Amino acid sequence: MLSDGCDILIVGGGPAGSSCAWGLRDSGLDVLILDQATFPRDKVCAGWITPAVAELLDLDLAEYQKSHVLQPITRFRTGIIGGAAVQTEYAQTVSYGIRRCEFDAYLLNRCGARTRLGEKFSSLERIENGWLVNGCLQAKVIIGAGGHFCPVARWLNPEKRAEHSVVLAQETEFSLTPEQAKNCCVQPERPELYFSPDLRGYGWCFLKDGFLNVGIGREGEKNLSSVRDEFVQFLDYEGRIPREILEKFKGHAYRLYGLAKRTIMDDGILLIGDAAGLASPQSGEGIRPAIESGLMAADVLQRWQKGYDKAQLQEYQQKILDRFGPWPDKPAESIVPAPLRQFLGRHLMSTHWFTRNILLGRWFLQQHLPPLVRN
Incomplete structure (x- = not known):
């Protein structure tokens, strides 16, 4: 392997990592993305984004659609497996279907960072001025953006979680x-x-x-x-x-967010996206929190360019808690017995009001969540 050095090393080139790099594109920082995959690559995901995501990323949807799949969504069919289905219609487009193999490669190609693709992360150690990865890559800051199985996340959270x-x-x-x-x-x-x-x-x-x-x-x-x-x-x-x-x-x-505590930052190191366990606890949706966390990390890193110790990066963790809610002191449990919870849930999901306003509007489309304000 060739030796290399950078200010920010992002481990993972998915939406979280590429969005962080895109957020740093005018910072003057040298950003390098390391990923064991080559892009485009397959990614397990239903694959849709909301208008809020498109706006946050400043996506030109008309231009994107010229060479990529972009399917407008105006309706949903929902129900319980084995039960009746509920039809929900909207007067406008509420989401867009994308193919992750295309979408991820598009974001990575436009982010402006240097890349080392097809190269596996194999080791991480502290050095005097930051970190040494794979024995040859030096960086002041390491960002774990490699999804649920991110090696940086495992290094920062060695204990097994619930x-x-x-x-x-x-x-x-x-x-x-x-x-x-x-x-x-x-x-x-x-x-x-x-x-x-x-x-x-x-x-x-x-x-x-x-x-x-x-x-x-x-x-x-x-x-x-x-x-x-x-x-x-x-x-x-x-x-x-x-x-x-x-x-x-x-x-x-x-990992679903808010069900258990997770270490997401320390001296010169932080986690974003699925590596930080940010998927919506109701729907499992992870693209929007991945992108938002990547941009929040970029904002914090630009502010603290003269040092990246734990006290300074604490600002990133606070942004996550402010945006997505607090962590519990212990693993979350429901005080409502499971059979009753399931009975109520199945009944509510058969109603048009609950399906439109809670199941779809709040849990899947996250229409209640205000746009992310960057600073």
């Missing part, structure tokens, strides 16, 4: 043939969300420009494959998607 805050997911995305598209009931402008009867997870179907995305995620689930197979059988029985067209699923994991 599994109840971790969601395991499996997903597949592929192009439909003309004959398959003719037999597919999923409509491009209307993603479909189906929740498990115990409300510990949900599955989805999403068609965007001829690409079908099907997946399921569950909290703390060790035997996800059998749950996935049951979900596929349900889709087949309902005639939503012919079972034979579903290809091999790929796995992923992420």
Whole structure:
């Protein structure tokens, strides 16, 4: 490996890492992104962004759509697996479907940072003026942006955390043939969300420009494959998607925010995105918090260019707590018994008011969350 040096080394080139680098593009800091993957690369994700994300990233949607998938979303089909579905319609576009392989590569290519792609992170050690990575990369600050399995996050959080805050997911995305598209009931402008009867997870179907995305995620689930197979059988029985067209699923994991404490910064080191465990506890949505945390980190790093000790980077942690809420003193538990909670949840999800205003408006679209103010 060739030796290299930089001010900021970002480990992970996904939306969190590339957004942080983009936020630092005019700072005068030398930013380097390290990722073991080469881009474009596959990423397990249903794949949609809200207008708030597009605005935050200053995306020219008309220009983006010329060469990338951008599917406007104006409706949803939701329900419990095995139960009736609720249709919700909007008068305007409330989200856009994207393909993560395209979206992530686009953000990385435009961020302005140097990159070392196809290179695995293998070691991290303290040196006098910062950090030494892989025995050859020197940096004043290390940013962990490598998702749930980020090696920087594991270095900062060596102890094992409670599994109840971790969601395991499996997903597949592929192009439909003309004959398959003719037999597919999923409509491009209307993603479909189906929740498990115990409300510990949900599955989805999403068609965007001829690409079908099907997946399921569950909290703390060790035997996800059998749950996935049951979900596929349900889709087949309902005639939503012919079972034979579903290809091999790929796995992923992420940590839900606010269910357990997590160390996200120390002297010269901080975590962003899924590495910091910022996925929405209600929907598992992680793109918006990934991008927001990356930009918040960039703002703090620009302010403290003469030093990056723990006291200074504490500002980043406070921004996270102010934006996403406090951590609990102990793992969160509900005082409502699970059977009652599930009964109430299933009843509410069959109503149009709850589905529109809480399930979709608040949990998935996060319409209650004001735009991020950067400073």
